[in-house]
Amino acid sequence: MATNIQKSEVVIARILKHLMDNGLQQSMMSFNTLELDNEYEAFFKTSFMWLIHEGMVRSSTNIESITSVFHAYDPVLSGQGFAALGRNLEANGGSITMATAVKETSSSKQSYSGLGDFFGGILGGFTKSMGS
Numbered sequence: 001m002a003t004n005i006q007k008s009e010v011v012i013a014r015i016l017k018h019l020m021d022n023g024l025q026q027s028m029m030s031f032n033t034l035e036l037d038n039e040y041e042a043f044f045k046t047s048f049m050w051l052i053h054e055g056m057v058r059s060s061t062n063i064e065s066i067t068s069v070f071h072a073y074d075p076v077l078s079g080q081g082f083a084a085l086g087r088n089l090e091a092n093g094g095s096i097t098m099a100t101a102v103k104e105t106s107s108s109k110q111s112y113s114g115l116g117d118f119f120g121g122i123l124g125g126f127t128k129s130m131g132s
Contacts, residue, residue, distance in 0.1 A: 011034065026074050027073075027074060029059075058076055061073040085097065086099065
């Protein structure tokens with residue numbers, strides 16, 4: 001059974017993969033967009049908002065409906081998001097891009113070795129350096 005951190009990583013990876021695939025175009029995103037089991041739904045809004053606060057994602061409007069369904073309108077990767085996904089990640093004895101790790105985590109629904117370190121460490125350092 002996946003831990004809550006692993007579930008968060010899968011949701012984040014699905015969000016990022018969807019935005020990579022979608023490119024820069026108008027759209028709407030909700031939990032259903034991710035095509036994940038209901039056990040991941042509790043992580044969607046917080047993960048999406050975390051990506052916004054970290055500077056990886058932008059959206060024109062975020063709305064939580066009366067039924068508590070969260071929708072993001074016109075979500076896209078930010079310039080920082082594109083840059084972060086192009087960075088190399090050392091994992092499993094080799095080097096891959098963060099975009100590759102995101103794709104693999106998204107498709108397998110399993111935490112990629114080192115992906116959590118990226119989100120917790122490299123991204124934190126990256127956004128700090130961008131803010132300086």
